[in-house]
Amino acid sequence: MKQIFRYELTITDDTIDENGHVNNVEYLRWMLDAAVRHAEMLGCTSAIKALGATWVVRTHHITYLLPAFAGEKIVVLTWVSNLRRVLSLRKYIVVRRSDKAVLAEGQTDWVFVNARTGKLRSIPKDIIALFEVLPPQKEAEVMKHILA
Numbered sequence: 001m002k003q004i005f006r007y008e009l010t011i012t013d014d015t016i017d018e019n020g021h022v023n024n025v026e027y028l029r030w031m032l033d034a035a036v037r038h039a040e041m042l043g044c045t046s047a048i049k050a051l052g053a054t055w056v057v058r059t060h061h062i063t064y065l066l067p068a069f070a071g072e073k074i075v076v077l078t079w080v081s082n083l084r085r086v087l088s089l090r091k092y093i094v095v096r097r098s099d100k101a102v103l104a105e106g107q108t109d110w111v112f113v114n115a116r117t118g119k120l121r122s123i124p125k126d127i128i129a130l131f132e133v134l135p136p137q138k139e140a141e142v143m144k145h146i147l148a
Contacts, residue, residue: 003134004146005038007076008097011068021067027104028062031092034076035108042130051124054115055088062106066096073097077146079134086112086120088131093143100147 009030017023039045039055048054068074074096081089087109094104112123134142 003132004077004079004142005034005041007034007037007078009074009076011070011072011074013070016070019067021069024062024064027064027094027106028060030074030076030094031060031062031078031106031108032057034078034092035090035110038078044127044130047127047130048112049115051127052115053121054113055110056113056118058087058109058111060106060108062104064104066101066103068094068096068103074103080131081107081136081139082133083123083128083131085122088112088123091139095147102147 007030011022015022015026036045074094077093077095079091081091088111090108090110092104092106092108093102094106095102112121112127113119114121
Protein backbone atom coordinates (compact mmCIF):
# COMPACT_ATOMS: atom_id res chain seq x y z
CA MET A 1 0.00 0.00 0.00
CA LYS A 2 1.76 3.07 -1.30
CA GLN A 3 -0.38 5.45 0.78
CA ILE A 4 0.79 3.99 4.08
CA PHE A 5 4.31 4.56 5.36
CA ARG A 6 5.88 2.11 7.83
CA TYR A 7 8.36 3.32 10.43
CA GLU A 8 9.80 0.40 12.40
CA LEU A 9 11.77 0.70 15.62
CA THR A 10 12.75 -1.10 18.80
CA ILE A 11 11.71 0.53 22.06
CA THR A 12 14.73 1.71 24.03
CA ASP A 13 15.18 1.98 27.80
CA ASP A 14 15.28 5.79 27.69
CA THR A 15 11.62 5.91 26.59
CA ILE A 16 10.37 4.12 29.72
CA ASP A 17 8.73 6.18 32.48
CA GLU A 18 8.37 5.66 36.24
CA ASN A 19 5.40 3.34 35.59
CA GLY A 20 7.66 0.87 33.79
CA HIS A 21 6.24 1.36 30.28
CA VAL A 22 6.69 3.77 27.39
CA ASN A 23 6.04 7.39 28.34
CA ASN A 24 3.04 8.80 26.44
CA VAL A 25 5.16 11.64 25.02
CA GLU A 26 7.20 9.08 23.07
CA TYR A 27 4.20 8.06 20.98
CA LEU A 28 3.83 11.61 19.70
CA ARG A 29 7.56 11.77 18.97
CA TRP A 30 7.39 8.51 17.02
CA MET A 31 4.36 9.71 15.07
CA LEU A 32 6.10 12.95 14.14
CA ASP A 33 9.26 11.04 13.19
CA ALA A 34 7.19 8.77 10.94
CA ALA A 35 5.52 11.77 9.27
CA VAL A 36 8.87 13.47 8.62
CA ARG A 37 10.42 10.26 7.23
CA HIS A 38 7.39 9.74 4.99
CA ALA A 39 7.65 13.31 3.65
CA GLU A 40 11.40 12.88 3.08
CA MET A 41 10.88 9.61 1.22
CA LEU A 42 8.35 11.27 -1.11
CA GLY A 43 10.66 14.22 -1.84
CA CYS A 44 8.37 16.64 -0.02
CA THR A 45 10.97 17.92 2.42
CA SER A 46 13.42 19.12 -0.22
CA ALA A 47 10.59 20.48 -2.39
CA ILE A 48 9.10 22.63 0.37
CA LYS A 49 12.52 23.89 1.47
CA ALA A 50 13.09 25.09 -2.10
CA LEU A 51 9.79 26.98 -1.81
CA GLY A 52 10.74 28.56 1.53
CA ALA A 53 7.90 26.71 3.23
CA THR A 54 7.46 24.15 5.98
CA TRP A 55 4.83 22.04 7.73
CA VAL A 56 3.87 22.80 11.35
CA VAL A 57 1.66 20.70 13.61
CA ARG A 58 -1.41 22.71 14.63
CA THR A 59 -3.19 20.06 16.72
CA HIS A 60 -2.71 16.45 17.69
CA HIS A 61 -4.75 13.75 19.36
CA ILE A 62 -3.61 10.34 20.58
CA THR A 63 -5.62 7.49 22.04
CA TYR A 64 -3.49 5.12 24.11
CA LEU A 65 -4.80 1.56 24.01
CA LEU A 66 -2.10 -0.73 25.44
CA PRO A 67 1.26 -0.22 27.17
CA ALA A 68 4.55 -0.90 25.44
CA PHE A 69 7.85 -1.94 27.01
CA ALA A 70 11.59 -1.74 26.41
CA GLY A 71 12.89 -4.18 23.82
CA GLU A 72 9.60 -4.53 21.97
CA LYS A 73 9.59 -3.97 18.22
CA ILE A 74 6.87 -1.66 16.99
CA VAL A 75 5.64 -0.26 13.71
CA VAL A 76 4.22 3.24 13.30
CA LEU A 77 1.90 3.33 10.30
CA THR A 78 1.04 6.75 8.91
CA TRP A 79 -0.89 8.15 5.99
CA VAL A 80 -2.37 11.40 4.75
CA SER A 81 -6.14 11.36 5.23
CA ASN A 82 -6.86 14.63 3.46
CA LEU A 83 -5.24 17.73 2.00
CA ARG A 84 -7.04 21.06 1.95
CA ARG A 85 -5.95 24.56 1.00
CA VAL A 86 -3.45 25.08 3.86
CA LEU A 87 -4.09 22.00 6.02
CA SER A 88 -3.28 18.30 5.94
CA LEU A 89 -4.73 15.64 8.25
CA ARG A 90 -2.36 12.76 8.92
CA LYS A 91 -3.31 9.61 10.82
CA TYR A 92 -1.27 7.00 12.69
CA ILE A 93 -1.51 3.55 14.20
CA VAL A 94 1.22 2.15 16.46
CA VAL A 95 1.39 -1.65 16.35
CA ARG A 96 3.47 -4.15 18.33
CA ARG A 97 5.09 -6.46 15.77
CA SER A 98 5.03 -9.67 17.83
CA ASP A 99 1.25 -9.90 18.20
CA LYS A 100 -0.01 -7.10 15.90
CA ALA A 101 -1.71 -5.45 18.89
CA VAL A 102 -2.66 -1.83 18.28
CA LEU A 103 -0.98 0.18 21.04
CA ALA A 104 -2.10 3.67 20.06
CA GLU A 105 -3.96 5.61 17.39
CA GLY A 106 -3.53 9.25 16.60
CA GLN A 107 -3.86 12.09 14.20
CA THR A 108 -2.18 15.42 13.55
CA ASP A 109 -3.35 18.49 11.69
CA TRP A 110 -0.41 20.02 9.83
CA VAL A 111 -0.53 23.53 8.40
CA PHE A 112 1.58 24.69 5.48
CA VAL A 113 3.41 27.92 6.26
CA ASN A 114 6.03 30.32 5.01
CA ALA A 115 9.20 29.12 6.79
CA ARG A 116 10.46 32.65 7.40
CA THR A 117 7.27 34.40 8.55
CA GLY A 118 5.18 31.50 9.86
CA LYS A 119 2.18 32.76 7.90
CA LEU A 120 -0.19 30.27 6.34
CA ARG A 121 0.18 29.66 2.64
CA SER A 122 -1.66 27.52 0.14
CA ILE A 123 -0.23 24.08 -0.51
CA PRO A 124 1.04 24.08 -4.12
CA LYS A 125 -0.39 21.48 -6.50
CA ASP A 126 3.03 19.91 -7.06
CA ILE A 127 3.34 19.29 -3.29
CA ILE A 128 -0.19 17.85 -3.12
CA ALA A 129 0.70 15.53 -6.01
CA LEU A 130 3.48 13.93 -3.94
CA PHE A 131 0.98 12.38 -1.52
CA GLU A 132 -1.52 9.63 -2.22
CA VAL A 133 -4.42 10.37 0.11
CA LEU A 134 -6.11 7.48 1.90
CA PRO A 135 -9.68 8.69 2.46
CA PRO A 136 -11.40 7.75 5.76
CA GLN A 137 -13.97 5.52 4.03
CA LYS A 138 -11.12 3.27 2.76
CA GLU A 139 -9.13 3.07 6.01
CA ALA A 140 -10.88 0.04 7.54
CA GLU A 141 -10.44 -2.02 4.38
CA VAL A 142 -6.75 -1.18 4.07
CA MET A 143 -6.05 -1.72 7.79
CA LYS A 144 -7.72 -5.13 7.64
CA HIS A 145 -5.09 -6.27 5.14
CA ILE A 146 -2.16 -4.63 6.88
CA LEU A 147 -3.00 -5.95 10.37
CA ALA A 148 -4.02 -9.44 9.18
